[in-house]
Amino acid sequence: MQEQSREGFGGERSAHGESVSAGGASASGASAGGASAEGSAAEDAVILTGVSRNFVDRSGRTIHALRDVSLRARRGSVLAVVGPSGCGKTTLLEMLCGLQQPDAGSILAPPAALMPQRDLLLPWLSALDNAALPLRIAGAPKAAARAKAEPLFAELGLEGFERARPSELSGGMRQRVAFLRTLLSGKPLLCLDEPFGALDAITRMQMQRWLSEALRHERRTVILVTHDVEEAVLLGDRVAVLSKRPGEVTADLTVDAPRPRARSQQAVIELRERALRALGLEDELR
Amino acid sequence: MSKRVADALPAVALVLLLLGGWELYVDLGGVDPVLLPAPHGIAVAAWQDAGTLWHNTQITLKEVALGLTLAVIAGFALAIAIHLSSAIRKAVYPLAVGSQALPFAILTPTLAFWLGFGILPKLIVIGLICFFPVAVSTVDGLSAADPDQLKLLRTLDASRWQAFRFTELPSALPSVLTGARIALVVAWIAAFIAETSSPTVGPYAGLGREIMVALNTSETAPAFAATAVLFVCAIVSFNALALVERRLAGWARPRPGENR
Numbered sequence: 001m002q003e004q005s006r007e008g009f010g011g012e013r014s015a016h017g018e019s020v021s022a023g024g025a026s027a028s029g030a031s032a033g034g035a036s037a038e039g040s041a042a043e044d045a046v047i048l049t050g051v052s053r054n055f056v057d058r059s060g061r062t063i064h065a066l067r068d069v070s071l072r073a074r075r076g077s078v079l080a081v082v083g084p085s086g087c088g089k090t091t092l093l094e095m096l097c098g099l100q101q102p103d104a105g106s107i108l109a110p111p112a113a114l115m116p117q118r119d120l121l122l123p124w125l126s127a128l129d130n131a132a133l134p135l136r137i138a139g140a141p142k143a144a145a146r147a148k149a150e151p152l153f154a155e156l157g158l159e160g161f162e163r164a165r166p167s168e169l170s171g172g173m174r175q176r177v178a179f180l181r182t183l184l185s186g187k188p189l190l191c192l193d194e195p196f197g198a199l200d201a202i203t204r205m206q207m208q209r210w211l212s213e214a215l216r217h218e219r220r221t222v223i224l225v226t227h228d229v230e231e232a233v234l235l236g237d238r239v240a241v242l243s244k245r246p247g248e249v250t251a252d253l254t255v256d257a258p259r260p261r262a263r264s265q266q267a268v269i270e271l272r273e274r275a276l277r278a279l280g281l282e283d284e285l286r
Numbered sequence: 287m288s289k290r291v292a293d294a295l296p297a298v299a300l301v302l303l304l305l306g307g308w309e310l311y312v313d314l315g316g317v318d319p320v321l322l323p324a325p326h327g328i329a330v331a332a333w334q335d336a337g338t339l340w341h342n343t344q345i346t347l348k349e350v351a352l353g354l355t356l357a358v359i360a361g362f363a364l365a366i367a368i369h370l371s372s373a374i375r376k377a378v379y380p381l382a383v384g385s386q387a388l389p390f391a392i393l394t395p396t397l398a399f400w401l402g403f404g405i406l407p408k409l410i411v412i413g414l415i416c417f418f419p420v421a422v423s424t425v426d427g428l429s430a431a432d433p434d435q436l437k438l439l440r441t442l443d444a445s446r447w448q449a450f451r452f453t454e455l456p457s458a459l460p461s462v463l464t465g466a467r468i469a470l471v472v473a474w475i476a477a478f479i480a481e482t483s484s485p486t487v488g489p490y491a492g493l494g495r496e497i498m499v500a501l502n503t504s505e506t507a508p509a510f511a512a513t514a515v516l517f518v519c520a521i522v523s524f525n526a527l528a529l530v531e532r533r534l535a536g537w538a539r540p541r542p543g544e545n546r
Contacts, residue, residue, distance in 0.1 A: 120435050124457075
């Protein structure tokens with residue numbers, strides 16, 4: 001697999017396979033199951049070590065978006081990152097995708113494709129051409145790109161809508177086209193930024209089930225950012241909880257329950273409670 | 287079709303109202319028809335001069351069509367150059383703005399010296415006047431591409447050219463067409479300026495020259511008749527372009543009832 005290492009200004013270059021030091025006391029404190037100790041580093045597709053990211057706002061104040069975040073995701077697993085709004089989740093994904101550089105720490109990640117919060121489908125292209133966009137960019141001719149994307153439309157329940165413009169699709173369909181575009185980038189790491197955040201509750205539940213199915217067929221490493229704890233527990237192999245700004249890892253939970261998972265499952269409910277506690281929301285549990 | 291008629295009704299009613307008021311004002315107010323001819327006088331003049339008018343309309347139409355094409359191509363190309371290179375932007379933008387203040391009479395003798403007395407110098411004048419709205423709105427359209435979309439393309443390893451081709455250019459298309467629409471309307475007065483400021487040989491030289499010649503001999507009614515033709519040409523061509531726009535950038539507006 002292609003590996004690319006990105007260092008911040010203060011970061012030491014970390015060789016792949018080097019043991020990664022714990023990001024902070026808080027990272028291991030609430031860790032469930034000790035998954036971070038298991039598994040050789042060679043199985044980890046994504047390793048973040050002590051990553052910090054700061055911004056300077058208009059009035060010149062420094063804003064700490066992320067502080068000393070250390071995370072790992074094993075190859076072919078889903079790491080759900082959950083946290084309140086403004087905890088630097090999007091920043092985290094943009095760093096993984098190479099759109100931003102960390103100010104400190106190091107990021108080891110394979111080439112990543114981003115599925116942004118807004119679907120960002122191009123309004124002048126059909127659904128099919130939007131999904132096939134990564135292939136076109138990789139140099140495929142229009143017909144070949146379409147031919148490759150077309151069979152996937154049926155799999156995602158989008159058949160018959162190949163030629164529809166994004167404005168003619170429902171929110172759930174748009175998200176599926178955006179997901180297809182992310183898949184067709186062919187990158188080993190998928191960064192999903194609140195993929196269902198803008199959908200209504202019913203569509204969101206359908207889409208969660210659908211995504212967990214889709215990921216069973218398509219084994220990729222996935223970083224799923226969400227503010228929905230339940231979604232994180234339903235879809236993730238691990239759930240990392242980020243605190244309010246500056247985002248720090250306050251819990252790193254392993255989800256052992258087999259898929260597909262149900263909301264009512266005991267393991268799911270327990271993990272959800274632990275994650276909510278790590279978010280400081282235990283009051284909401286009563 | 288009946289919807290088209292209904293859409294045109296308010297404009298037709300307003301024109302009739304204005305013409306009626308004008309007619310009454312000239313007829314009852316004792317206005318000298320050399321100063322301001324009544325609509326019926328203009329209609330008579332148009333009827334009498336129909337042959338000349340038609341001939342000159344064709345000349346002006348050709349000038350506008352070719353001049354506008356030149357202007358859209360030049361304005362579009364310039365906008366792309368300005369968008370892609372800040373050096374070109376800094377060098378060319380002030381000159382483009384300045385060009386809009388040129389009194390063309392100062393330029394047309396030189397143009398005639400270079401390009402002769404035919405249609406070419408007029409096309410240059412129309413092009414110089416009309417490229418500006420196209421260039422300005424295209425530059426704005428290109429830089430108004432969604433930054434998040436450009437970011438997404440970067441994660442897909444798109445080259446600069448691909449970002450331009452897949453995002454910036456299509457998202458600028460409605461702006462290009464808006465610029466073209468403004469240019470089209472301006473083109474008719476640009477043709478007038480071109481015709482009246484260019485040295486010309488021969489009796490037929492477009493509606494603009496016909497208007498100036500008529501005014502110089504105090505034949506006001508034929509001048510108004512030619513003006514009315516320009517007026518109608520602007521409206522018709524504007525609507526024709528709107529049709530083209532719907533075809534090219536239909537995605538920019540919702541299409542109710544239309545699916546795949």
